[in-house]
Amino acid sequence: xxxxxxxxxxxxxxxxxxxxxxxxxxxxxxxxxxxxxxxxxxxxxxxxxxxxxxxxxxxxxxxxxxxxxxxxxxxxxxxxxxxxxxxxxxxxxxxxxxxxxxxxxxxxxx
Numbered sequence: 001x002x003x004x005x006x007x008x009x010x011x012x013x014x015x016x017x018x019x020x021x022x023x024x025x026x027x028x029x030x031x032x033x034x035x036x037x038x039x040x041x042x043x044x045x046x047x048x049x050x051x052x053x054x055x056x057x058x059x060x061x062x063x064x065x066x067x068x069x070x071x072x073x074x075x076x077x078x079x080x081x082x083x084x085x086x087x088x089x090x091x092x093x094x095x096x097x098x099x100x101x102x103x104x105x106x107x108x109x110x
Contacts, residue, residue, distance in 0.1 A: 032095050039096075047100045048107070060108075063101045070094040 040047070048059045055062060070093055074086055 032092060032099060035092060036096050036099060048104055060104045063097055063104060067097045
C-alpha cells in the first residue's frame, strides 16, 4: 500500500472518529436540553423565576448555589465512591445548572 493510500485511510478513519464524537456531543447536549425543558415545564420555570419563599437571592445567585452544591457533592463523596466514576445524574444536574446559568445571562442581555 502506498504512503498516499495509507494517509488517505488514516484521514478517513480520523474523519469517522470526529463524526462519532460530534454525534455523541449532539446526543448529550440534546439529552440535557430535553431534561431542562421537561423540568422547566414540570416546575413552572422555578430556576429563573423562583417563588422566593425563603431565599431572596436573585435567580443567578440561586443557580450558583446549586452549582456549588453539586461540585461540593462531587468533591466530598469523590469518584472513588462510585467506582471511579461520578453518578450520571450528578453530572446531568451540574450541566443543567450551568446551562440554566448561561440562559439567565443571555436573557438578561435581551
